Amino acid sequence: MQLRLYDTRTRAVRDFVAGRTVRLYVCGITPYDAAHLGHAFTYVTFDALTRYLEHRGHRVVSVRNVTDVDDDILRRARELGEDYLELGRREVARFDRDLDGLGVRRPDAVPLATATVPAIVHAVRGLVAGGHAYALDDGRVYFDTAASGRFAELSRLDDAELRTRFAANGGDLDAPGKRARLDFLLWQPSADGEPRWDSDWGPGRPGWHIECSVMVSEELGSVVDIHGGGTDLVFPHHSAEMLQAEALTGQGPFARVWMHVAMVALDGVKMSKSLGNLVFVADLLERYEAGAVRRYLLEHHYRQGWSYSDVALDEAAAGFKRWQDAAGGDGARNDLAASFHAALCDDLDTPTAIAVLDAAADAGAGATVRELAAILGFAVR
Numbered sequence: 001m002q003l004r005l006y007d008t009r010t011r012a013v014r015d016f017v018a019g020r021t022v023r024l025y026v027c028g029i030t031p032y033d034a035a036h037l038g039h040a041f042t043y044v045t046f047d048a049l050t051r052y053l054e055h056r057g058h059r060v061v062s063v064r065n066v067t068d069v070d071d072d073i074l075r076r077a078r079e080l081g082e083d084y085l086e087l088g089r090r091e092v093a094r095f096d097r098d099l100d101g102l103g104v105r106r107p108d109a110v111p112l113a114t115a116t117v118p119a120i121v122h123a124v125r126g127l128v129a130g131g132h133a134y135a136l137d138d139g140r141v142y143f144d145t146a147a148s149g150r151f152a153e154l155s156r157l158d159d160a161e162l163r164t165r166f167a168a169n170g171g172d173l174d175a176p177g178k179r180a181r182l183d184f185l186l187w188q189p190s191a192d193g194e195p196r197w198d199s200d201w202g203p204g205r206p207g208w209h210i211e212c213s214v215m216v217s218e219e220l221g222s223v224v225d226i227h228g229g230g231t232d233l234v235f236p237h238h239s240a241e242m243l244q245a246e247a248l249t250g251q252g253p254f255a256r257v258w259m260h261v262a263m264v265a266l267d268g269v270k271m272s273k274s275l276g277n278l279v280f281v282a283d284l285l286e287r288y289e290a291g292a293v294r295r296y297l298l299e300h301h302y303r304q305g306w307s308y309s310d311v312a313l314d315e316a317a318a319g320f321k322r323w324q325d326a327a328g329g330d331g332a333r334n335d336l337a338a339s340f341h342a343a344l345c346d347d348l349d350t351p352t353a354i355a356v357l358d359a360a361a362d363a364g365a366g367a368t369v370r371e372l373a374a375i376l377g378f379a380v381r
């Protein structure tokens with residue numbers, strides 16, 4: 001059966017055609033706070049996708065970066081009076097523990113932005129030389145979005161919304177010297193006390209977006225099969241990544257499929273650090289089995305936003321228990337296995353796949369429950 005996936009850039013569910021090796025890049029965290037349910041939804045989704053691709057015979061090379069230098073982590077390190085690298089290491093270890101607890105396998109490579117800076121300087125130099133970027137006298141370097149004319153291609157947002165999101169993500173619309181308000185930083189001089197690296201434009205540090213473009217190309221080459229992240233990264237982060245990467249290589253598309261996971265809310269309001277309305281993975285794993293939390297996440301289709309509820313998580317835990325109770329049996333239902341694969345081939349429809357697993361459990365088909373649950377990364381026996 002043909003696997004079909006939705007691609008954000010073309011706005012269509014399309015056949016996913018790939019060779020044996022699938023190159024997957026998922027934007028990672030800025031390590032300055034604990035993993036919450038929104039992170040978990042994104043990374044469990046890509047873990048399920050990876051396992052399903054492997055089940056289908058692909059070898060998945062997965063990369064998830066760590067943005068270990070940017071405005072947020074430097075600010076948090078200042079507040080704590082701690083070295084930003086030390087803070088980053090501690091938070092990465094905590095994040096890994098939380099995701100391990102959910103059965104998310106580690107990626108093949110976890111590049112650090114700070115370890116990529118020489119390659120980033122090289123890339124920024126190439127963008128300036130190619131006329132895609134311009135340097136100001138004070139050491140700032142900007143991507144020239146007007147020259148590209150494609151900054152809205154991925155998000156298809158109108159100008160007002162582009163500006164709103166640009167500013168909400170730390171972009172300075174009115175910084176002096178910029179050619180266009182949406183031009184984004186590739187390089188900036190470091191403020192007092194901030195880390196700095198030598199560059200053609202003086203000592204400074206990279207912008208957020210160029211870090212990922214360069215980590216992608218360093219780890220996976222000029223084209224990836226699937227580039228993922230949360231929907232909150234579509235603009236400006238992934239829109240910028242795409243322009244930079246395609247400008248550098250002169251070829252496109254940079255990502256054959258752009259795959260974005262919807263946001264998780266609490267009481268109808270998107271979970272975010274700034275609002276403080278977070279449900280933390282570690283807290284849930286103290287109260288529930290990993291399989292229950294994992295099932296709860298995958299009960300939601302990755303493109304549909306949803307709101308956390310204790311009641312629904314309790315129901316997911318009861319559902320997971322029914323799988324475990326049924327898994328001791330030997331019955332098999334090939335028709336249900338076929339439905340399970342049809343669901344996952346239909347843009348990774350995990351809610352339907354889980355409903356099929358429930359049907360297998362209800363039918364006493366223990367062998368089918370064990371087999372299908374394992375494909376989605378559940379330890380059921």
Ligand SMILES: [Zn+2]
Nearest residue numbers: 027028212237
């Ligand atoms: Zn990224």
